[in-house]
Amino acid sequence: MKHSPRLWTVIGCSLLVASLGAGATACGSEEDNPLSVRPYDAADQVAFNRTAGGRAVDPDKPLEVTVKAPRTRLTDVTVVDTHGRRLAGELSAKGDRWHSTAPMAAGVHYTVTVGTEDERGASGRRTLAFDTTPAKKVLQVEFGPDGGTYGVGQPFTAELSEPVKDKAQRALVERGLVVDAPSGVEGAWHWVDDKNLHYRPKDYWPANTEVSVRSNLEGVKIGDELHGTASKPVKLEIGDRVEVTTDASSHYLTFERNGEVINTIPVTTGKPGFSTRNGVKVVLGKQYFVQMRGDTVGIGGSEYYNLPVYYATRVTWSGEYVHAAPWSIGSHGYENVSHGCTGMSTGNAAWFYENITEGDIVKVINSIGDDMDTFGNGYGDWNMDWKEWREGSALLKGTQEGRSPLDQARLRPTV
Template identity: 55%
Template sequence: MRHGTYGTQRIARGCALLLAPALALTACGDSSDPLAAKPYDAAGHVAVSAGGKDTRTVDADEPLEVTATGDDGRITDVIVTDTAGRHVRGELTDDGTRWRSTAPLVAGIRYSVRVSTENDNGRPGRSTVTFETRTPPRNRQLSVELGPEPGTYGVGQPITAELGRAVREPVQRRIVERALRVRSTPEVTGSWHWVDDKKLHYRPKEYWPAHTSITVESRLTGVRVRENLYGGEAAPLKLRTGDRVEALADAAALRMTVKRNGEVVNTFPITTGKEGFRTRNGTKVILGRQPFVRMRSTSIGIGPGSADFYDLPVHWAARLTWSGEYVHAAPWSVGSQGYANVSHGCTGMSTGDARWFYENVRPGDLVTHVNTEGTAMPAFGNGFGDWNLSWDEWRAGSALHAAAAGPAKPEKTAGAEQPARSQKPGEPVEPRLRPAV
């Protein structure tokens, strides 16, 4: 068996070609001057079949074959491409009688098969055959939902891809990941990371540059992931980043410093989580903003009669975790802001400072807490803690890079986290973010 599609040998005059399971070709030709002669038509007749039926629509599960029949024809080259420009790999036998695909076809797409032959005088023959592969039913399609929704975000915003079915095997994950394309202007170095069997996140090595245009698309449509499962269609996604906005909340100094594009634009006193309710340490991405949230301690099991009971109207809230960490106005603790940590896990500030923060941030902006004495912000499961993994740890979660990076060690921060008692929850916010206005 010879790998590839090329080869040249002379054999007896005339040829007949069969393309199976789909395609049958026959033709004959002769010339006293084979090098000057026009290539003869190697497609006397063409038949496309699937399941034994003569048709031009075939099942993508079937291997593609091109066969020269009889003793008077030889295949020298086969080139198979689809309408997206993808080539199908194949092998040509040493005697040139048969070519067979070694890679699966894409479902629901048109293919062009260009076959080259030659006769005993060296005269070339040519034929082009087209056929289509069937679109699989929806119950055999792997859906892909790209996120967040189109809009403008902060430079810390990860890109997400949610799959309709679990994908566990490394080879299948590589197929999926290779088909998810992220392009940006300016260009950045980035990678996908498998959060679990149905979810991937993409982030650059460093934060996105300010004012970056980002395009995300899935080229998985019709691609065979595993037996009886093909990629489904997914709408492309376009995003932009705004200014680089970063807030550093120091629980020891009890101050927050906000930078825009590297320049300090504001500082103000804060309070963070008290003992038993410590705020998480680490970098968090703003998930959304709400001008008003009703926060109740009963949602975390603290009822009336407890010293820690609360039922408060909260204004100018920027959400950091799904379990309930916010940056928000806390007029009831103004006397402690800058002096003591007295909250149930949120970052509190005066109403004026909170409104300024609310109006100057958007989803995707970054808030980093230090010196809180709390647990570490998890990478996944309670918001976007993606930036708490090093670049090597991040790449180890990519199916395409894992082999080069070595086996990834389990990360304690990578698992989903249940709402913690140390966080003050508010009303739920939809995980699908909407762009800031």
């Protein structure tokens, strides 16, 4: 039976064998096809436009494999780099030529495995290995935060060594930033600017789980002479779900752990003119002692202060803390008298300090102050609507919400 020609594309497994009369099966094992149990050496049947073990080659030039023996055709071409990534390519309708359809990675080692079939239906095999030249200009990714234990609100950050403005290049970069998280967790990257991205799930991370981020961009061509390079991965242990809510109008702080209220604390927040910011904040760090001075945040004159502060939990880079404020203890639970921080008794502050973790959620409601900035003053990521957050993704912008194939390429469940 004569089959019409078609274009063969190398995807995951071996190419389908066109001739069904020889009894070959697609993607089958060698035991299924006796003719391919012991493939012969096809060195005399195929030719490459690369030299094995020779000088490193330009990754931007296509790889080609051709047949040089009559009545022989290519059945399978697999090209894999150092990191296990396969190079996409196409096989001609006649099976006499294969060429790559994507740029090769820079500065890596490639192994090419070629399958052939002669006029008798016998299978041959030929391999070739070569290196590509290093990139002239590299794009490195620095992930944050440092590895360790964090709360459920901690976003991942990715800082690029070079700006990326082009939409297609952004999509390529984003696809290479891989977040591993528990199955069923939906999340997305959001471009803050040309060099910075943040990643958060739709909802807070599941409590007591593990999440990690890594780059799969090493050697990958991003733009003209710009290739990705190796980046250090980051793994986070997510602890209990801790959510703190400070009501600036009632002057009380509620501390919840895994959905259960475990403490309610009288506090004071920012007075008029210095009102505490509304919204969700993420704990940035803790300091047992901080010397707080008004001039470091632009406060002087009659409002200037210079105070030793203990049990300080930071929630913004501009200097907003939850801390001990024994000098205003008479106002705790009654009125707002601070310069923007949330103050409480020394005993309550010590308890709070011991029970709060970097990455935990601290939310302020009913303040007359401004809203927390989304970026630039800590992690205000959770104040952005999820639909708007997705619009900041180069892959998900304009797509419907859900676990699309693009989501799957970026968010992969742990084993």
